[in-house]
Amino acid sequence: MSGCFPPSLAVTPSSGRYSNTGTGPALLPIDIGHANYMALTDPATAFWALVRKDRLAEALTGGPLLDSYRERSADFARELHGLRFELKPSAVYVNPTERCNLNCTYCYIPEDMRRSGEHMAADRLIEALDRLKAYFATTMPAGRKPHIIFHGAEPLMNRDAVFAAIDAFGDDYVFGMQTNATMLDEEAIHFLTGHHVSIGLSLDGPLAEITNATRHTWAGKSIHDKVLMAMERLRGYDAWSVIATCTAKNLDQLVALVNLFHARGVPTCMLNAVRCTLPRARTVRPEDDALATHFIAAVERSHELYRETGRKLVVANFANILLAIMAPTARRLMCDISPCGGGRAFFALAPDGGLFPCSEFIGLDAFNGGNLFQDSIESALASANFAKVIGRDVDCFAPCSGCAIRHFCGAPCPAEAHEMNGGMDRVGAFCGFYEEQVRYALRLIADGKADDFLWDGWDEGVETTFDMTVAGPF
Amino acid sequence: MSTPIQPQNQTPIKTSTAQPAQQPTVIAVRKRCDANGVGLSHFILMDRKPAK
Numbered sequence: 001m002s003g004c005f006p007p008s009l010a011v012t013p014s015s016g017r018y019s020n021t022g023t024g025p026a027l028l029p030i031d032i033g034h035a036n037y038m039a040l041t042d043p044a045t046a047f048w049a050l051v052r053k054d055r056l057a058e059a060l061t062g063g064p065l066l067d068s069y070r071e072r073s074a075d076f077a078r079e080l081h082g083l084r085f086e087l088k089p090s091a092v093y094v095n096p097t098e099r100c101n102l103n104c105t106y107c108y109i110p111e112d113m114r115r116s117g118e119h120m121a122a123d124r125l126i127e128a129l130d131r132l133k134a135y136f137a138t139t140m141p142a143g144r145k146p147h148i149i150f151h152g153a154e155p156l157m158n159r160d161a162v163f164a165a166i167d168a169f170g171d172d173y174v175f176g177m178q179t180n181a182t183m184l185d186e187e188a189i190h191f192l193t194g195h196h197v198s199i200g201l202s203l204d205g206p207l208a209e210i211t212n213a214t215r216h217t218w219a220g221k222s223i224h225d226k227v228l229m230a231m232e233r234l235r236g237y238d239a240w241s242v243i244a245t246c247t248a249k250n251l252d253q254l255v256a257l258v259n260l261f262h263a264r265g266v267p268t269c270m271l272n273a274v275r276c277t278l279p280r281a282r283t284v285r286p287e288d289d290a291l292a293t294h295f296i297a298a299v300e301r302s303h304e305l306y307r308e309t310g311r312k313l314v315v316a317n318f319a320n321i322l323l324a325i326m327a328p329t330a331r332r333l334m335c336d337i338s339p340c341g342g343g344r345a346f347f348a349l350a351p352d353g354g355l356f357p358c359s360e361f362i363g364l365d366a367f368n369g370g371n372l373f374q375d376s377i378e379s380a381l382a383s384a385n386f387a388k389v390i391g392r393d394v395d396c397f398a399p400c401s402g403c404a405i406r407h408f409c410g411a412p413c414p415a416e417a418h419e420m421n422g423g424m425d426r427v428g429a430f431c432g433f434y435e436e437q438v439r440y441a442l443r444l445i446a447d448g449k450a451d452d453f454l455w456d457g458w459d460e461g462v463e464t465t466f467d468m469t470v471a472g473p474f
Numbered sequence: 475m476s477t478p479i480q481p482q483n484q485t486p487i488k489t490s491t492a493q494p495a496q497q498p499t500v501i502a503v504r505k506r507c508d509a510n511g512v513g514l515s516h517f518i519l520m521d522r523k524p525a526k
Contacts, residue, residue, distance in 0.1 A: 036497060037501075047504065048502065049500055049501065050500065050501040050502070051499070051500050052497065052499050052500075055499050055500075059500060064500075065502065076504065083509050087509060090510060090512055091512035091519075093514075093517070144510070147512050149512075149519070151516060176517060176519050178516055198519050200516075243516070243517075270515070270518060275515065320513075326504070327504070327505035327506060327507065328504075329506050330505065330506075330507050330509075330511075331509070331511040332511045332513045332518055332519070333511060333513040333514060333515065334512060334513060334514060335514050335515045341511070341512065342514075345511065345512050346512045358514065359514075359516060360516075413515070446501060459505060461508075462505045462506065462507040463505060463507065464503065464504070464505050465504050465505060466503060466504035467502075467503050468500055468503075469500065469502075470499045471498050472499065
């Protein structure tokens with residue numbers, strides 16, 4: 001069902017009786033590092049089953065698992081195809097300024113833009129949101145609002161324009177903002193929480209010396225305490241989160257960072273591997289194995305804290321891997337899917353009106369699909385420069401095309417693959433890290449713990465389409 | 475008008491973490507819903523009530 005192999009060529013005239021031959025169910029075994037279970041996956045549909053190791057041969061040679069999956073595989077293939085190829089954008093990441101007051105090691109916005117770039121004037125921003133509103137009126141289902149996320153560079157560098165836009169379009173959009181928090185004063189928090197804007201902050205360490213290694217002002221000054229102050233102001237608000245970027249500089253501090261986040265009432269965090277799009281970011285790139293070890297320790301710590309206190313600190317990027325396995329369409333993040341969400345589920349707007357598949361590509365002219373003030377959004381979405389990203393399909397290039405977990409991971413990120421690894425048909429930056437996350441997620445499912453790592457109520461409005469728990473023999 | 479500040483829950487989880495006596499032979503579950511995720515690694519929309 002991918003774009004690589006037309007269905008007419010993918011179907012052969014066999015009885016479909018046997019697993020892994022002809023048109024039979026294709027179920028690949030995976031060692032997930034569990035004492036008792038192996039996983040089986042059909043990568044083409046993102047179907048999975050956990051099977052006791054001593055019953056694996058039995059599971060693959062007939063019985064209820066194969067029979068049930070054979071009945072549903074076409075439905076699952078259609079569902080995955082819809083998720084991968086049939087979405088329309090429902091969000092825009094708006095950069096209201098090129099400028100930032102920080103000079104973080106791994107920023108994907110080019111330095112000259114951040115240092116001396118342009119603001120988008122308030123009337124221009126209002127016009128932009130008006131044009132986007134007209135577009136979404138033609139594409140969004142009735143009753144659903146599109147999302148506008150103010151992003152950066154640092155959006156609060158252009159605070160008056162941003163706040164004017166939120167005031168003007170409060171009934172039309174769901175708003176979010178990702179900020180470095182250094183300008184998130186009492187007045188700004190009052191305004192943003194009063195408009196129920198979802199607020200994301202960034203902090204990389206439990207101690208200033210750790211944060212300072214990657215996040216600081218142009219003059220090298222620490223911003224750690226300012227972020228902690230903003231976190232204190234946001235305590236108790238229900239729509240905020242903190243991103244920590246995992247680098248070679250803070251891996252051994254991730255557990256301590258989770259302790260800090262939980263103690264300060266952070267409801268959700270992301271522990272993201274550093275994006276290696278620009279060369280400077282690669283200077284702090286951690287090794288996959290070390291990243292996986294420290295990351296999983298931090299996620300485990302979040303679980304311990306939940307068991308001790310009854311209060312969750314959801315590690316959202318890991319929760320998203322769990323969702324990719326348990327309920328593919330329930331993903332909240334659209335990086336870990338192929339094609340990624342860039343140019344499909346969302347797109348990005350630069351301060352000069354430039355349209356890009358994702359913020360990650362702002363600054364890379366080869367991915368500019370047009371200008372909001374001169375071109376139609378439809379033409380940008382259909383442009384050759386967007387197609388470079390939208391057309392990146394893990395079914396179509398090695399080694400991903402042969403990987404049993406390719407639709408749990410999606411081989412992020414296209415920007416990294418292109419800039420660091422030499423092309424869109426290359427793996428992303430952290431293949432080994434994603435392998436370990438998926439194996440860990442499957443172990444948690446085997447042990448019945450997965451819900452502890454997800455948001456409360458994550459499955460409201462979610463229907464079960466396959467449920468096979470076999471207690472005894474087949 | 476600011477969103478009311480909610481009290482923090484500090485109740486330990488009481489349920490047992492012990493493994494069941496007999497683990498299932500097979501576990502296979504799949505769920506679905508309308509796809510409306512728009513987050514990325516730079517931002518996740520944190521709104522406990524889905525935006526409708």
